[in-house]
Amino acid sequence: MGAYVIDSALFRDQFGTDSMRQIFSDETTVQRWLDVEAALARVQVELDIIPREAGEEIDRKCKVENIDLPELKQEMDRTAHPIVPLLRAMKKACDGEAGEYIHWGATTQDIMDTGTILQVRDGLDEIESAYRALYANVRELAATYRDQVMVGRSHGQHALPITFGFKAAGWAEELRRNFVRIRQMRERVLVGQFSGAVGTLAALGTQGLTVQRRLFEELGLACPSITWHTSRDSIAELICVLAIACGTAGKIAHEIFSLQKTDIAELEEPFAPGKVGSSTMPHKRNPPICEGVIALTRIVRTTVPLAIEAIVADHERDKVVLQTEREFIGRVFNMTHAAIKKMIFVTGGLSVRTENMEKNLFAQNGLLMSEAVMMGLSDTLGRQEAHDIVYRICMDVFEKGGSLKDALLADAEVSGRLQERDIERMLEPHGYIGHAGDFVDQVLANSLE
Template sequence: MSVSIFDSFLTTSEMIAVFDDAAVVDAMFRFEAALARAQADEGMIPAAAASAIAGVCKAELYDIPALIHAGRRAGSLAIPLVKELTRTVALYDEEAARHVHWGSTSQDVIDSAMVLVTRDALQLLDDGLAELSGHLFKLAQDHLATPVLARTLMQPAQVTSFGFKLAGWLAPLVRARTALRAAAERALQLQLGGAVGTLSVMKDKGAPVATRVAALLGLRVADAAWHTQRDEWVRLGMEVAVLTGSLGKLATDLSLMAQGEIAELAEPSGNGRGGSSAMPHKRNPVSSMIALAASRRTPQHAAALLACMDQQHERGLGNWQAELAEWPPLFLSAHGALRALNDAFAGLNVDRERMLANIAALHGLVSAESASSYLAGAIGRPKAHALLEGLTRRVTSEGKPLDALLRETIEADPQLASQVDLHKLATLFDPAAAAEPARRLADSQLQALRSRMAELDATQPYKD
């Protein structure tokens, strides 16, 4: 397929090749060859005719730009393709040419071809997800106990562990890989219904032929023609969109943590990566940028697919054609985001010291809730909350650490001092201790994710 220079910036050459004009046309010819062979096996057409048809079902034999141009006039690429296939077969065997595309219809060949190339696209996504999940899992294991600020509403909240944050990035990707496989199992099905979905021309041979064609192409046999029943197909598209949204969330967090004022993470640099044409000091998060740009485009394509579902009667007018055009961009964006984030996480720089410095710069304020909860056991929740509220204001105005102010307050009150374990109180302000609950949760999550990843890695559902 042809993409603009700006489209190509946000995707990969591999995914462009999957939906390339030649790839789609080749898949259409694979359908026609399988149809002829299946009909011959069922005794519907002579075996010699099937061989003659299959022998010229090769995309390289045809002028693909001319087919596309003719398809615009005909309203369907399948019409000139079948015409040229019939003409080519007739050059060698006029009798065989009578059996080309017999009992099928234009939507059968195009939908089945799109299923075939989509299976290849899903393999690329699955491989990319496996790679990115591996990077995140390793980082999470390495940083299970690394303290880092958790932020809510874009503000510092409490101390968590970077491993816990990574597990939160990893889990949606494992779920997406699982969900894509489940949706693909239903959606990657043969389309073969003939003119109105009844296979009436093939009579009692329709179902056996469909079974044979599906087997030859490595596809599931559909319960019935799905010419205008697009639910399973669109659900697959929605899973791709959800995946891209999850990648956008990951890229958002990465870019925020890579800001110069935060500097807890940094994408790989060097060889011109992330540079600026004007500012030599800059280290731009280009992987995050590509993933974010790709994810921003996805909702519109997903919405368009949903808008195309109201297809009229037994053949859509305009909406099926629009759906075909909206389908590839979903995969182009998803794979572009995946590739970009794989590049980033393969060489991600994690600055533990900066994470600790950012926690320390808040002078203990992120431990205020923990301290308040602890003191509530001694003086009750209302008094503890009021005490910490007043002290946090002093931290802001005086710049003194909260733990020091709290210790001074307790030591100045003999009754309170007798009820408080100052050593235990001090641990509440220790980043490593504060990150411990997150570390335990992350460890448990990663064990479950490791098990699910192993199950996914053990199977190859997109191989025909």
């Protein structure tokens, strides 16, 4: 049992994924610290800063299997420090005096920040892969239902006809923009940290910049122009972009949730026998996956102010900021990945109830098409007068019932200007979708590359 939902044996798959939990696990965290120490030793051997034998021994022993994690935790508690106990454990693991040369010229935050960025890189790879799959599913929905007419809604009310393909294409384009944001963000976020105690690399003398450059070449990270020990804007950007990406998944989930309501019933998340909607109402077919995704996106969004807050850091080092980031980075990655993965499942097996989409087009007995009638009358009356007339007629139909067609035919200001066949044509929703199909085609012409 876990104290927090991501680690709970019962709830963890609702709030995270196996792959993301592994990336941000204790074992991987320590291994990434050791990866940085090993790369630093290799570079310093190459530059004749530390003895070759020592560097090779450090490189061999920088494996998490060589670290007793429970003992490491005890020492971290005792020393109130994360890396000093690791260095002492490595000194014990290394033969001879090799352990004396580990961490040469580095400071704790160099190792921890760079280790975190290596985890972030792995996490972004997972999210990008999932985003591709979600994008492909949504594109398929847009293509398949390009011409399936449905009610378009504004302010929660019937507005004008659209197509379901048009709606899905809007989702797809938003996903594509988010993918671009993630790609562009990587250049600013995947930057290593190695600059010594206060960022000047003083401990390495004239070789500091060379060590720094070679270290990040070794690790496949960008080299910073200056230390970012207390410049946390890139981490803030990371969380903001992930929140946007997660938010789009939540937006799609919320739309499906809304359109699955009994009174609308145009969409339904995947259902299989055995999925239970209620402990007391056997008839219920709830959308629990979409509800869970909406909840995840809310949690992720509320982390953005915390990440922005961390931009304000004290002087050249600030552990308060680091402790804050330690709490939310892995959590945001887990929840974002979980939300995207769940929406891959939902969009891949989405039930699209076209018969209900067709039925709902006529739920208001023609009122959906008031704009088309208004525009038809505008040619002879002018737009504002036409609006006033159609408004009067529509409000009367809304309050008293009946159909818009009959009300138009019975109105003296309309009947003399529009023939019955004209009114019937104007009230046909399938003929009033504008360029919906063209917009779908434009979106489908785009790609993630």
